[in-house]
Amino acid sequence: MDTSLRSISDADDAAALQQEQAASHEEHGDHRLFGLTTFLVADGMTFAGFFAAYLTFKAVNPLPPGSTYELELVLPTINTVLLLVSSFTFHRAGSQCRAGQMASSRLWLLLTTALGAAFLAGQMVEYFTLPFGLRDNLFASTFYALTGFHGLHVTLGVICILIVWWQARSGGRITPSQHFGLEAAELYWHFVDGIWVVLYGILYLL
């Protein structure tokens, strides 16, 4: 066997080997966005399971008489618009960052945060004005489980945007050339946004 292929169980050899490896060391590309995308596919499957459960319940489990509600559409529709707009503002923040306009990028990030927070506030208002609670019937439970699980995602997203906003300050770790955090948060935000559109469609419109 080639002498260079010896075991490194010998502690003395370890240091020498590390130097050897550093010389021949190839760095590999950044696959974190690919990994995040795979994770979002998995996360999307969780929602898919919830949607499937909701649609099946709706199809085969009739609610007891007198317990069906017409959901108010005004507030959720405003909320949908808020989230859609926030996807555009986040995209703007990303392109500004890549163009080197960090100050402008941070403003767009703040705007996105505000839109996300407004969405959550709207969700809270809806929760407190709805005529049913978590345990009232199957529809009520599924409604809160679906919107709540999505709201949790939005909350996490808002926190992530704030972190990215902080990191994008001058001297922070996000720069026009190093902006993985911003890209990851943006991808995640678009995902949460897309899930809402489906959720809005089947929960409020269908």
Add this chain to the structure above:
Amino acid sequence: MTIAHPTDLEPGLQPQGWLKYFSFSLDHKVIGLQYLVCGFVFYLIGGALAGVIRTELASPMADFVSRDTYNEVLTLHGTIMIFLWIVPVVNGAFGNYLIPFYVGARDMAFPRLNAVAFWLIPPAGILLISSYFLAGAASQSGWTAYPPLSLTTPAAGQIVWILSVLLLGGSSIFGGINFIATVLKLRRPGLKLMQLPMFCWAMLGTSILVVLSTPVLAGTLILLSFDIIAHTGFFNPQLGGNVVVYQHLFWFYSHPAVYIMVLPAFGLVSEILPVHARKPLFGYSTMVYSIMAIVVLGLIVWAHHMFTSGTPPWMRLFFTIATSFIAVPTGIKFFNWLATLWGGKIALNSAVLFSCAFIFNFVFGGITGVALAQVPFDIHVHDTYFVVGHFHYIVYGGSVFVIFASLYHWYPKFTGRLLNEDLGRLHFVLTFIGFNLCFAPQHWLGLNGMPRRVAEYDPAFTIWNQVSSVGALLMAISTIPLLLNVVLTALRGQPAGDNPWNALTPEWITSSPPPVENWIGEAPLVTEPYGYGVEPGTLELNRLRGQDLWASGKS
């Protein structure tokens, strides 16, 4: 943009020697062995629980443990064996150890995520087992946790069970993300997908299943915990809920879970057989396509577990046909393995014995599986010991036999020492006889109507239950030569050299055990991992497709 390699980041902080196996190590080889040893500890615990079950069933009355305890024991046994032994070992242990070698990388794509995925497992396992002592009573509703049973059994134990399975599911998803990224993105330049060793394809397929189906189980268990804690009615018929929806969502994960346990085993056998038969793996491309066919079909067969749950006729028809179709790609793989062995110079060592026993057991389990896919037969044997016999032939006769085969094959790579063949063959004989003695009679018991998950049964079933219990005892004894072998060999085994099997796959083209970054110098480019014992021209012939052979026959 490039990122620095993690082993560069904390020089000197990583413990050396045996201590590194207890650390948050980022080395895929260390993590692989962590999975292996941790999984084996849980295998011993789950095996002891199986011992309790078989001791109880040696007599028709519940005289060894109480009926409630029996339910806790069978729940823990199933959950431990699936989520803490087979899934982590066939995926986490061998996947982590081998995949970076096979793609020509120095580590997995996300080493930190990899370590996190492993370190979720011991706490989850301890949590699960401690529920037996801490919460008064462990979960009693089986590894399926079907409501309304799981809503009426002790709540605390059920919640701990859910928490533990959620942690293990998270670990599994993180692992799956890592494998997909490593196989697809981390391949050494010049290495094409269709040149990868078969285990890479198996892990890619498995990881796709993990990523697509595990989250559905997680969501379902969250809804179930709402039913238990907040008394919502998702799956509670008394509150207007629907138990069948739980079953659909549960089996959407848990049927693919069978493939998550078995596909990596298929991949491992495909690595072991060519080496010891000194022949190329037969039908490489058909093997790849059948793995992917199993992935696709595996996602659309779940309701064959629910033929007695009031499924409508069209659903029964669809799922019967889809399930029967799975036999086709699986059969292709089996004929490929037989053709690989055919005319080979087979070394009949422990690794090959276990692999061949796997083929035998899995064909039997596969045949009963196709039988179970047929609605009329399934209705007859549903919830009987026939099903128990069937799935133990799949997960033990399939996956666990392959884990043992892989242990004998790769132990020299892990340690630089060969396992003792005499002890290995003793282990094999005891396991093979014990396993078949334990589970073959269960088919007969089930056909005659003995229900599963009961501590007491009709005395007419006594004799075959006792045969089964003797088999279980033999299986318990069979772990003794294995443990002796592993410990004695580690201490003073025969040095194996770097490549005792003269294998061609990339993990053998380095020292045993390998250096931290797998190879000193550049990673080797292995484009023909199965080019055994053939002249270059013959190898090309082996690669020909059917239509090429047709054409050459005419000319």
